Amino acid sequence: MSALVARFGPPLAALAALIAVWEAGVRLGGVAPYVLPAPSLVLATLIADWSVLSASLWVTLEITFAALALALVGGVGLALLIDGARWLGRGLLPIAVILQVTPVVAIAPILLVWLSPSSAVLVCAFLVAFFPILSNTAMGLASTDKSLLEMFRLYGAGRWRTLWLLRLPAALPDFLGGLRIGGGLALIGAIVGELAAGAAGQGSGLAFRISEAGYRANVPRMFAALLLISLTGLAMHAATSLVSHLALRRWHDSAVARDA
Amino acid sequence: MSPPLVSLRGVGKTFANGVTALDNVSLDLRAGGFLSLVGPSGCGKSTVLRLIAGLARPDRGEILWAETRPRIGFVFQDATLLPWANVFDNVRLPLRLAGQGARDSAAAVAEALRLVGLADFAAAYPRELSGGMKMRVSIARALVQRPHLLLMDEPFAALDEIARLRLNDDLLRLKAETGASVVFVTHSVYESAYLSDRIAVMSPRPGAIAAIIDVADDGPRTRDFRRAPAYLDACAAAADALRAHAGKAVA
Numbered sequence: 001m002s003a004l005v006a007r008f009g010p011p012l013a014a015l016a017a018l019i020a021v022w023e024a025g026v027r028l029g030g031v032a033p034y035v036l037p038a039p040s041l042v043l044a045t046l047i048a049d050w051s052v053l054s055a056s057l058w059v060t061l062e063i064t065f066a067a068l069a070l071a072l073v074g075g076v077g078l079a080l081l082i083d084g085a086r087w088l089g090r091g092l093l094p095i096a097v098i099l100q101v102t103p104v105v106a107i108a109p110i111l112l113v114w115l116s117p118s119s120a121v122l123v124c125a126f127l128v129a130f131f132p133i134l135s136n137t138a139m140g141l142a143s144t145d146k147s148l149l150e151m152f153r154l155y156g157a158g159r160w161r162t163l164w165l166l167r168l169p170a171a172l173p174d175f176l177g178g179l180r181i182g183g184g185l186a187l188i189g190a191i192v193g194e195l196a197a198g199a200a201g202q203g204s205g206l207a208f209r210i211s212e213a214g215y216r217a218n219v220p221r222m223f224a225a226l227l228l229i230s231l232t233g234l235a236m237h238a239a240t241s242l243v244s245h246l247a248l249r250r251w252h253d254s255a256v257a258r259d260a
Numbered sequence: 261m262s263p264p265l266v267s268l269r270g271v272g273k274t275f276a277n278g279v280t281a282l283d284n285v286s287l288d289l290r291a292g293g294f295l296s297l298v299g300p301s302g303c304g305k306s307t308v309l310r311l312i313a314g315l316a317r318p319d320r321g322e323i324l325w326a327e328t329r330p331r332i333g334f335v336f337q338d339a340t341l342l343p344w345a346n347v348f349d350n351v352r353l354p355l356r357l358a359g360q361g362a363r364d365s366a367a368a369v370a371e372a373l374r375l376v377g378l379a380d381f382a383a384a385y386p387r388e389l390s391g392g393m394k395m396r397v398s399i400a401r402a403l404v405q406r407p408h409l410l411l412m413d414e415p416f417a418a419l420d421e422i423a424r425l426r427l428n429d430d431l432l433r434l435k436a437e438t439g440a441s442v443v444f445v446t447h448s449v450y451e452s453a454y455l456s457d458r459i460a461v462m463s464p465r466p467g468a469i470a471a472i473i474d475v476a477d478d479g480p481r482t483r484d485f486r487r488a489p490a491y492l493d494a495c496a497a498a499a500d501a502l503r504a505h506a507g508k509a510v511a
Contacts, residue, residue, distance in 0.1 A: 099447050147340040154313060155357040165356070169344050250342045251385050 037220040042227060044221040051210060057228050058115075060190055060205035063118070064236070067125030068186040074126070075133030075178065083141045099133040104189060108196035117197050121205070124193025126147075129186035136178025138172025173252050176244040183240040187233050206232075264288035265326050265409065265441050266312060272320035272466075273307055282309045282323070283466035289409075291326065294442045296452035296459045300500055300506065303466025305445040309334075311413050312443060333402030333440070335412040339394035339473060341386040341401075347373070348382040351400045358405070365404075370423070372400040375434055392423035399431075403438060410435075410442045423493060428454055432481050449502065453494035461498055463505035471501035 019039050025031070026038040033041055046053065060213045080097065082089025099107075104124045111120035144167045194207035204212075206225045213221040248255035273282040281304045289295050297305040306356045310316045311323060311463055313334050333354075341350045349356075351372050355365040373379050374492060376396040395415055416424045432455060432493050435442055454460045454473055463470040478490030485491050 145340070147336050147338055150315060151334070151336065151340050152317070152357070154315060154332075155354045157357045161357060165353075166342070169342070172344070251387060253387075 034217050037223055041220050042223040046224040046227060049221055049224060053206070053225060053228060054206060056206045056225070057232070058189075058211045059118075060194075061231070062205070062233065063090045063122050063125055063190040063194075063205060064187045064232070067122055067129055067189060068183055070122075070126045071129035071133050071182050071186065072179070075130050075136050075182070076175070078134050079137035079141060082138050089138075096131060096134060099127055104128050105192055105196045108193050112197050117194075120197045121190060121193040124196070125186050126188030128189035129182040129190075131174070132181040132185065133178040136174045136181070137171060140174030141167055143174075144170045173248060173254060176240075176247060180237070180240045180244060183236045184233060185231070187236055191229060261354075262373055263292075265330065266293040267324040268308070268311070268318075268321065269312060269322035269324060271308075271318045271323065273304070273311065273316065274319050280466035282311075282318075283468050285467065286321075287460055287469060289441060290458075291408075291441060292439065292441055293458060294320035294456040296442065296456040297443065297445045297462060298447065298449055298452045298459055298502065299462030299467070299470075300464050301447065303462040305447075305462055306337075306413050307467065308462075309413050309443060312409075313411050330408035331405050333405065333407035333410045335395075335398055335402045335410070335415045337417060339386070339391075339398040339416045341397055343386050343392060344436050345385075346382065347378065347384050347386070347389075347397050350386070350397055351404050353401060354405050365481070367399075368404050368406075372404040372502055375403055375437065376400045376430065390423075392419050392427065395419060395423075395427065396430075399434070403434065403440075406438065407440055410440045412442065412444045414445050414447065417446070429482075431455065449495050449498040453491050453498060454486065459494060459498050461501040461505070470505035471497070473497045473501065 001213060023038050023040060026036055037045070078089075082093065104127055107127065108124050111123050114161070115123065148166055148170070149162070152166055157165070167216060190205065192206045194205050195211060206229050209225040210222050213225065245255050268285050268287040269283060271285045272280070274280045285304075285308060287295075287308070287314050297308055299305050299391050307316065311318055314329070342353070345353075348369055351369045354364065355368060356362075370379065373382060375480070376399050378393065378396050378400065381397075382388070385403065386397070389397065399415070402412075408456070419427065431442075434440075439467055442456075444452070444455060449453035453475055457477070459473040459475065460469050461471045461473065462468065473494055475494040478488045479484075479485065
């Protein structure tokens with residue numbers, strides 16, 4: 001109990017203090033809601049506009065998870081390919097690097113020439129989530145302990161058994177690190193991609209709600225949409241961290257309590 | 261006398277970088293024998309072991325087996341355990357790689373763990389164990405297939421003296437119980453004299469056999485053996501051979 005208070009007390013208190021100061025400042029200073037809405041108004045707007053915002057939240061979630069799933073398949077798949085056929089990997093890796101270092105905001109308008117807005121946003125989110133998963137998984141696969149590899153060879157393990165029983169588990173911590181980064185980036189990619197693609201109307205996500213509310217000077221709704229994005233990011237981070245913790249808690253230093 | 265279990269005949273090994281690791285090494289291992297390879301770091305002791313294990317091929321000479329190659333257990337310098345697998349699964353690994361199911365191998369794993377004194381630790385994870393216990397798990401893994409030949413590459417070098425002394429005694433008991441032959445690499449003449457019936461002293465660069473020392477049979481290998489003339493003679497002979505062949509290295 002006291003450990004929980006010690007761990008979650010300070011951040012919660014800091015957050016509560018920030019909200020209290022914000023609320024008090026807006027009320028006492030008489031700040032207009034179209035400049036800075038009070039937290040209470042943001043919450044009220046979130047509830048009042050829930051039908052519009054929840055539909056957009058759903059769209060953003062859908063794109064984020066679809067992009068992350070594609071990035072997982074593509075990233076892990078390409079990492080295995082690089083690992084298995086070096087020449088093929090050496091050919092494909094520069095392309096992945098070029099896509100990684102080119103800002104997705106610059107790619108989005110070009111994607112729009114060929115794709116529907118929602119597909120373009122999906123590709124944007126995929127592009128940013130893909131690389132950390134690829135590079136982390138490839139690094140994990142390349143850094144298997146040499147003595148363990150030798151031991152597997154001694155006991156006559158073939159290539160696939162060595163991959164399945166040794167190299168994949170050994171790469172798991174690195175892969176999960178990539179998943180944590182990729183999960184966060186998929187959401188960022190979905191938001192940035194939507195802003196850049198300017199997707200509008202039906203089937204538009206939270207980013208569009210923010211720019212739309214901005215044009216209408218509906219600042220409380222901008223904040224309400226922003227709040228949903230932040231909460232989604234937090235949930236994403238918590239979920240990937242939990243997956244990582246559950247997978248590693250028995251054996252990996254990163255997930256094992258220090259006093260154990 | 262029965263033919264040796266394995267004979268190295270004029271074996272040489274040159275690495276890809278041009279360094280000659282071994283030159284003209286000839287060595288016999290009796291069936292049931294305990295042979296130690298002693299030498300300074302970098303003299304190719306581990307290479308001899310890897311050649312016998314089939315992890316590397318000799319460039320010159322040949323390795324002759326009495327009949328077919330026997331089942332081999334290998335203990336590495338580090339415990340080399342899978343950190344994500346518990347003790348049971350780590351010990352079971354060679355059986356699993358040989359295609360045996362978990363249920364069929366349970367008895368063999370339990371027996372191997374009993375031999376190394378870790379019967380109660382099957383569910384523990386490597387990170388929960390001390391260095392000595394990890395090495396015991398590693399030895400149990402090497403024993404689980406009931407090998408006829410146990411190859412050990414400086415297995416106790418990283419352990420504290422107490423753990424090392426204990427494991428030395430346990431190793432002798434294990435050998436007596438399983439009847440396996442052992443090739444044991446160490447850089448300690450004391451350890452080699454205590455454990456083996458034969459010591460091969462190696463000289464460095466390129467690695468070669470400098471002397472073969474037979475440890476006289478002088479009663480059971482217990483604490484008292486460390487005061488027995490056979491032990492002291494072997495220590496002195498091995499130390500002399502080491503010094504005589506240390507080469508130009510400054511030490």
